[in-house]
Amino acid sequence: xxxxxxxxxxxxxxxxxxxxxxxxxxxxxxxxxxxxxxxxxxxxxxxxxxxxxxxxxxxxxxxxxxxxxxxxxxxxxxxxxxxxxxxxxxxxxxxx
Numbered sequence: 001x002x003x004x005x006x007x008x009x010x011x012x013x014x015x016x017x018x019x020x021x022x023x024x025x026x027x028x029x030x031x032x033x034x035x036x037x038x039x040x041x042x043x044x045x046x047x048x049x050x051x052x053x054x055x056x057x058x059x060x061x062x063x064x065x066x067x068x069x070x071x072x073x074x075x076x077x078x079x080x081x082x083x084x085x086x087x088x089x090x091x092x093x094x095x096x
Contacts, residue, residue: 024054031084032059
């Protein structure tokens with residue numbers, strides 16, 4: 001038998017993950033930070049093949065630097081009211 005507190009904790013974590021994925025779908029314009037600070041701003045959201053979920057974010061890094069593609073799974077934290085998100089690593093794949 002599983003204690004209710006454990007079940008509730010799992011339900012809260014699942015709900016938080018669902019909310020995060022919902023915000024990732026509409027995070028264009030959000031500031032993106034990594035472990036060393038600011039990386040750039042979300043320019044576009046790439047969706048899954050069926051179009052139901054965010055798969056990756058295109059992050060612009062200014063006029064003279066190429067954009068990066070950051071996988072949605074690399075988003076560690078998201079603050080919709082601050083229009084900011086934090087990723088695990090500043091890596092990503094350069095494009096353009």
